[in-house]
């Protein structure tokens with residue numbers, strides 16, 4: 731069923747935004763996409779901060795909720811409860827889904843995000859960060875592979891918002907220099923989800939609306955834009971990891 735009152739998803743081409751687009755497509759809701767120029771600092775304007783004081787995308791504007799909603803996990807939960815789909819209403823399976831949604835939000839997203847960040851640096855630089863986040867990424871990909879080796883979906887007995895939240899992040903596996911053949915169950919789970927028409931439509935819509943402006947603003951970002959985006963400041967001390975490596 732298609733709704734007449736349109737929703738707006740503010741974002742860029744990134745996993746946290748893709749997961750919301752997948753949910754909107756699964757629910758066949760009508761929505762517009764609005765690009766937020768992160769590299770130009772649009773997330774720090776008063777207009778954007780009024781939508782999300784944390785200054786991050788995605789943000790969903792949904793007339794049915796009547797207030798802007800940020801944090802992709804909260805957005806998925808809202809849409810699931812609004813529609814009665816992809817999150818069991820009660821019982822143990824509901825909390826299984828919420829547990830794995832939290833794993834995605836608290837570990838998979840932030841750790842893979844940090845690994846992606848440190849991999850932007852020239853090879854050989856920052857070996858400590860590369861090693862730390864590479865090991866964390868491998869552990870998380872392994873956890874997911876083991877999780878779906880004896881079950882079809884990440885949580886509960888059906889495809890849920892735990893799968894929707896995890897899928898766009900799992901797709902980083904090759905970009906992180908791991909091979910799908912070493913994660914066979916995860917690879918099959920990815921194919922099951924990736925072949926869903928709603929998932930295909932969501933990826934295509936994000937690609938068409940956001941990929942070009944994301945690349946364009948990234949390429950034209952000044953040194954100052956990049957410092958702001960990456961949170962780099964001259965207060966960051968010269969590299970000295972002795973305090974965190976000397977554990978004994």
Ligand SMILES: N[C@@H](CCC(=O)N[C@@H](CS)C(=O)NCC(=O)O)C(=O)O
Pocket residue numbers: 742744745746747768773785786787788800801802803835839959
């Ligand atoms: N926990 C948040 C993370 C959102 C997030 O990290 N968004 C990134 C893009 S994927 C962002 O807006 N970064 C801009 C910034 O930090 O200045 C969620 O899942 O919605």
